[in-house]
Amino acid sequence: MTDLPQTMKAAILKHGGYSATSTGPVIEDAADWLEAAELPVPNPGPGQVLIRLRASSVNPSDLHFIKGEYGQPRLKGAAAGFEGCGDVVATGKGAEALNGQRVAFVAAGSGAWAEYIVTQMQMCIPLRPDISDDDGAAQIVNPLTAMAMVDMAREDGDAFVISAASSQLGKLMCSLGRDLGLKPIALVRRAETVEMLKSLGAAEVLVTSDPEIVEKFAAISATLKPRVFLDAVTDQLSEKLFCTMPNRARWVTYGKLSTEAPTLSQTGQLIFMGKRIEGFWLTQWMMSTPPADQMRVVAEVQARFADGRWKTDVSEHLTLENLVSNLADALKKSDGKVIITP
Amino acid sequence: MTDLPQTMKAAILKHGGYSATSTGPVIEDAADWLEAAELPVPNPGPGQVLIRLRASSVNPSDLHFIKGEYGQPRLKGAAAGFEGCGDVVATGKGAEALNGQRVAFVAAGSGAWAEYIVTQMQMCIPLRPDISDDDGAAQIVNPLTAMAMVDMAREDGDAFVISAASSQLGKLMCSLGRDLGLKPIALVRRAETVEMLKSLGAAEVLVTSDPEIVEKFAAISATLKPRVFLDAVTDQLSEKLFCTMPNRARWVTYGKLSTEAPTLSQTGQLIFMGKRIEGFWLTQWMMSTPPADQMRVVAEVQARFADGRWKTDVSEHLTLENLVSNLADALKKSDGKVIITP
Numbered sequence: 001m002t003d004l005p006q007t008m009k010a011a012i013l014k015h016g017g018y019s020a021t022s023t024g025p026v027i028e029d030a031a032d033w034l035e036a037a038e039l040p041v042p043n044p045g046p047g048q049v050l051i052r053l054r055a056s057s058v059n060p061s062d063l064h065f066i067k068g069e070y071g072q073p074r075l076k077g078a079a080a081g082f083e084g085c086g087d088v089v090a091t092g093k094g095a096e097a098l099n100g101q102r103v104a105f106v107a108a109g110s111g112a113w114a115e116y117i118v119t120q121m122q123m124c125i126p127l128r129p130d131i132s133d134d135d136g137a138a139q140i141v142n143p144l145t146a147m148a149m150v151d152m153a154r155e156d157g158d159a160f161v162i163s164a165a166s167s168q169l170g171k172l173m174c175s176l177g178r179d180l181g182l183k184p185i186a187l188v189r190r191a192e193t194v195e196m197l198k199s200l201g202a203a204e205v206l207v208t209s210d211p212e213i214v215e216k217f218a219a220i221s222a223t224l225k226p227r228v229f230l231d232a233v234t235d236q237l238s239e240k241l242f243c244t245m246p247n248r249a250r251w252v253t254y255g256k257l258s259t260e261a262p263t264l265s266q267t268g269q270l271i272f273m274g275k276r277i278e279g280f281w282l283t284q285w286m287m288s289t290p291p292a293d294q295m296r297v298v299a300e301v302q303a304r305f306a307d308g309r310w311k312t313d314v315s316e317h318l319t320l321e322n323l324v325s326n327l328a329d330a331l332k333k334s335d336g337k338v339i340i341t342p
Numbered sequence: 343m344t345d346l347p348q349t350m351k352a353a354i355l356k357h358g359g360y361s362a363t364s365t366g367p368v369i370e371d372a373a374d375w376l377e378a379a380e381l382p383v384p385n386p387g388p389g390q391v392l393i394r395l396r397a398s399s400v401n402p403s404d405l406h407f408i409k410g411e412y413g414q415p416r417l418k419g420a421a422a423g424f425e426g427c428g429d430v431v432a433t434g435k436g437a438e439a440l441n442g443q444r445v446a447f448v449a450a451g452s453g454a455w456a457e458y459i460v461t462q463m464q465m466c467i468p469l470r471p472d473i474s475d476d477d478g479a480a481q482i483v484n485p486l487t488a489m490a491m492v493d494m495a496r497e498d499g500d501a502f503v504i505s506a507a508s509s510q511l512g513k514l515m516c517s518l519g520r521d522l523g524l525k526p527i528a529l530v531r532r533a534e535t536v537e538m539l540k541s542l543g544a545a546e547v548l549v550t551s552d553p554e555i556v557e558k559f560a561a562i563s564a565t566l567k568p569r570v571f572l573d574a575v576t577d578q579l580s581e582k583l584f585c586t587m588p589n590r591a592r593w594v595t596y597g598k599l600s601t602e603a604p605t606l607s608q609t610g611q612l613i614f615m616g617k618r619i620e621g622f623w624l625t626q627w628m629m630s631t632p633p634a635d636q637m638r639v640v641a642e643v644q645a646r647f648a649d650g651r652w653k654t655d656v657s658e659h660l661t662l663e664n665l666v667s668n669l670a671d672a673l674k675k676s677d678g679k680v681i682i683t684p
């Protein structure tokens with residue numbers, strides 16, 4: 001480890017713990033939550049690896065997290081960022097097998113928005129050489145979530161509902177659904193994305209601002225009988241649509257893009273129709289799904305990126321140096337992911 | 343069947359189908375929903391029995407139903423009433439075994455608030471001679487719901503939460519929980535009922551009007567770790583309490599005593615803590631639980647009524663003739679069930 005520097009650039013958290021707010025994954029100015037800093041390069045402990053960053057991604061969960069509105073507390077002064085890819089440059093005891101490998105990773109020990117990252121070896125996936133760094137930087141959170149949630153949906157029939165369907169994750173789920181012979185019903189905010197989602201594989205696409213969306217959705221629901229609603233928005237419209245779904249439907253929330261708190265208007269939906277409301281969290285899925293099943297999913301994800309069936313649309317590349325000043329503006333582009341390079 | 347009359351007294355529904363309201367199981371005047379009428383005595387078809395009424399009960403579900411706010415549509419002009427007991431006086435093909443027996447029944451063909459009732463033989467439970475007619479009239483809906491829900495709760499640990507715990511059903515669940523070595527946490531509206539519930543077996547009793555109820559409940563929840571909330575009220579307080587319950591807690595609604603529609607204030611409870619919201623409906627339980635398991639539960643229910651561990655507290659007896667005029671007043675008494683006799 002003699003060739004490693006003592007310190008590194010990082011974007012660190014300005015606040016610790018949780019905030020009591022619920023304002024959603026939007027920021028006006030990243031400087032409210034982050035600052036650029038020079039941190040010591042961390043040391044990998046037993047079972048851990050040290051990774052030199054190639055590229056990190058910015059997910060909605062990162063924004064929830066830096067604002068203190070995510071399901072894990074912040075550590076003030078630590079680097080932010082959950083996901084990226086890079087090269088393993090040092091290993092702790094038991095993790096030697098990964099030495100020198102290019103890996104996609106989830107940051108469990110220190111944040112991904114830094115030049116160097118320490119994480120558990122179990123949180124690393126060696127990358128095939130035909131996967132680009134941009135794709136490698138968004139290889140785990142969205143793709144695994146897509147695979148896991150569509151897997152769950154297909155156990156309950158061939159139609160399922162996706163909100164915020166023009167998100168990276170929504171697009172992955174549409175195309176995956178189509179490839180599996182399923183019928184994704186996509187909900188989008190902007191009419192411009194309707195054709196794109198149809199071409200990706202959505203069986204139906206509805207625009208949430210359509211004044212007749214509830215009636216139109218109810219008609220589609222009566223025909224296609226979707227039993228799972230994979231919801232990143234979780235607002236009152238979600239609740240209304242859920243009420244038109246058939247018996248035994250499940251409203252599975254995995255995000256809170258809206259700040260509106262939905263009201264349960266019809267208890268009878270739960271009592272008489274056997275419906276239920278639940279959540280999905282990738283971390284929980286990774287902790288509770290057997291490694292062999294996870295590996296099967298991971299291999300399928302890489303195959304899809306390698307052969308071009310899936311790709312990460314990049315809206316802008318930022319560096320660790322201009323991240324804090326430019327992130328809010330970069331996020332305003334709605335056509336892809338923000339990728340961070342050292 | 344020559345000794346049977348041509349017509350009978352009944353309390354019939356004034357309205358058909360569903361109403362679009364959600365006003366809860368309270369009535370100002372039964373005449374808004376019911377009228378006394380003379381109906382033809384029905385004939386049992388294949389697999390059915392004709393029962394001469396001994397006693398019927400009035401459950402919250404009856405009130406939801408007559409108002410068009412229950413999960414099944416009303417048939418205008420048909421007799422109301424879901425549950426009772428009586429003597430089988432005629433049988434259709436295949437149901438001969440029940441002839442002459444005193445049975446508890448759920449009304450599947452014609453309503454229980456009438457001198458004669460037709461129902462499926464599967465909806466009848468022969469009564470032991472040591473069960474009174476009053477107990478027989480409330481032998482199925484509440485006791486089976488109590489057994490089924492407590493069974494569900496005990497699969498998830500030894501503590502569980504009961505709202506509206508001073509209801510007949512709440513009391514059954516408290517004592518059943520205690521007998522099974524569980525720790526029922528009871529929520530009640532009136533401070534006067536606290537001691538009664540403790541003596542019945544509640545490990546903790548909280549009064550919903552207590553300004554510190556959320557903090558007190560949170561402390562109990564942190565200690566006893568209840569994972570199931572059996573909720574007959576389903577209001578905003580229920581939501582607040584659910585948010586203080588531990589990981590993987592389930593909010594199981596089976597009633598809507600409150601007309602307040604609860605807002606889901608913390609989506610993260612579902613996503614990060616693995617909680618979920620669902621319903622319980624006895625009809626669904628009866629349709630999906632194997633007959634042998636149901637029979638085991640039924641036998642246990644009768645044993646409990648026969649030896650006095652359970653009993654039906656009766657607040658008032660009404661007749662089919664004075665039911666419409668007196669029901670609203672009788673329901674104002676909060677200390678037991680209204681029982682209807684011919």
